[in-house]
Amino acid sequence: MASGPASTSTADHLQDLLLESRDFDSFLLDLTLYSASQLGADEPILCAISVERAGAPFTVASSGDKARLLDERQYELDDGPCLTALRTGLTVKVDDLSLDERWTRYFETVRHSAVNAVLAVPIDAGEGASAALNCYAHRTSAFGPATVAGIEWYAQSLSRPLRLALLVHPLLDAPTYPDGLRAALRSRATIDAALALVMAHTRSSREAAIALLAEAARARKVRLPALALDIVRGAAIPAGSA
Incomplete structure (x- = not known):
């Protein structure tokens, strides 16, 4: 994913999603489905967007139930790569979840999912909220340097439409x-x-x-x-x- 005309097209499409969606929930669902389609390369990836307000994290939308459940296991433990990215504002990459000593408890709870690689990138959600774009892949080392850079750029482009959506969240x-x-x-x-x-x-x-x-x-x-x-x-x- 590169900057230039392609990035302009993506920004325009994200604004169109916000303008055309019936409500907040449908906008976020469209956003995660679009994210999964844009970010998947040789193989599909799962996407979810987490938001935390007043110390309470929740998945506002996901490209499927599996991505949502992978997020929610972290909330139960109050720890995990996506929560770490959301709370520190730093990108977190896990090449092989089974070998990563930072989140062994989390891996034990999601072992059955066959997800092996995780990339979590913070999104600027504005004052009073934190957010992250969470990407899950079945193949180990699925997120190489070029892919990480593209997803980080994409997460930046999500900031404006997400902040607009959060303004009118009930x-x-x-x-x-x-x-x-x-x-x-x-x-x-x-x-x-x-x-x-x-x-x-x-x-x-x-x-x-x-x-x-x-x-x-x-x-x-x-x-x-x-x-x-x-x-x-x-x-x-x-x-x-x-």
Whole structure:
């Protein structure tokens, strides 16, 4: 995987996934399926995306049940290559899980899976969250230097769409938030996500995107949060005056 036109195409496709997905869950499912198809070389690999908030890790999506279960065994042990990458912000590569002395307990719990190589790459998930792209392969030494470099670049390209998706994730339903505050936070998160999409689409500044959304809301006689929600759900982005 290289930079240049191919990387631009990938970034465009990731933005299209976010714009076209029905909801957060379907976006993340599409994202992991696309990741597995893009990153697999001579043989298929399994992909999952882990996110940790407030010390609680969870798999937000996986390319299949097997990848999800491989993640979840690490959560049960509170240790493993993917959790290490997520918490340290460093890439973790395991060429042969059966010989790696760092995670012998984890290997014992997943021995039956026939997965032998693991690559976990951190993703910048924004303030208050950590994330990692987890790749599993059946063949030992499946992740050579060129493959690792490509997957690290790809993980960087996942940061923006994942951060946008997390902005509108309904995690604000936690009972610790009063109803009024919860609604206000969700509205602000939705507007921020819509602004980011407008900025990416029009290549404009945040101030210009705010003005564009405000003008469009007035023209359509709708409130700004309602317009922002429509955009996040895939409605056409308003055209600028310039």
